[in-house]
Amino acid sequence: MAQTILHKAGTRGHADHGWLKSFHTFSFANYYNPERMQFGALRVLNDDQVSGGMGFGKHPHNDMEIISIALEGELQHEDSMGNQAVIKPGEIQVMSAGTGIYHKELNKHADQEVKFLQIWVVPNEKGVTPRYDQIEIPNVGKNNQLVQILSPSPEDEGVWIHQEAWFHLGKFGQDTELEYQLKQEGNGVYVFVLKGNLEVNGQKLETRDGYGIWETSSIDITASAGAEVLLMEVPMDI
Incomplete structure (x- = not known):
């Protein structure tokens, strides 16, 4: 769980x-x-x-x-x-x-x-x-999708860092439901709401709320129109 x-x-x-x-x-x-x-x-x-x-x-x-x-x-x-x-x-x-x-x-x-x-x-x-x-950052706000802005590899999308981490940014012009699949087992995701209202696995979040989730392989996101969110997937054991 x-x-x-x-x-x-x-x-x-x-x-x-x-x-x-x-x-x-x-x-x-x-x-x-x-x-x-x-x-x-x-x-x-x-x-x-x-x-x-x-x-x-x-x-x-x-x-x-x-x-x-x-x-x-x-x-x-x-x-x-x-x-x-x-x-x-x-x-x-x-x-x-x-x-x-x-x-x-x-x-x-x-x-x-x-x-x-x-x-x-x-x-x-x-x-x-x-x-x-x-x-x-390319294509943020296009098609109401999460856009990858950081990864562990210089060959992948966004900037890269010395860590098995992936960041995604989303801007939503309409009510949107989507699923985020974690990239690596043992990682967790910290959701930071830049603007507006979201639900993550049923938890309601508002502007500048933070919500950490781990010991899972995916999370479900429901974003209201006008919401902006930053997802930061990082290893939990360091």
Whole structure:
């Protein structure tokens, strides 16, 4: 029988630094909850909002797969690998921190906020050579389907990371029912509702709710018109 855990939007950790408003699904920085350390290999799910012209100064990372998904506005990125880029809505960025990197992230515009998800996944290999990638997410919202945006293979759709993980994004223009088949035995799926209303295996979910499911081979999703969802399939044993 499938195991589940429900994280309602209002139960997340919250930090308000003035220029930064952040909601933490899992323990992060000054938010510590021993019952919310991670979901399998999914270690961080931060829902960030950064004021105009502000951002995160230069800081280090190592041995972590770091994924950023822009929701509104534009996020400017610079790193010690020499990359300079702007992440826009409809794009996904990934960094394998590996042996160590420095980077900074700034709101590109002074007159508007930027909203983005920062996601950390524990890698299946330490000490890898740092790498960077960024792509436009294709076909999101077409035919009311889930679109794969991340996988373990550079030959597969989306960006890739050092972990047996698959992410899918869905935007639904009409009421839709579909089934998601897990890619690998022993994995679980963390469902994060970006917008609107969903049901997953009968569990009703609303905007910014999170719902983890494991010990199952598939999940059933009923999405209302206007719903947007991110599915993150990750190994549960790390």
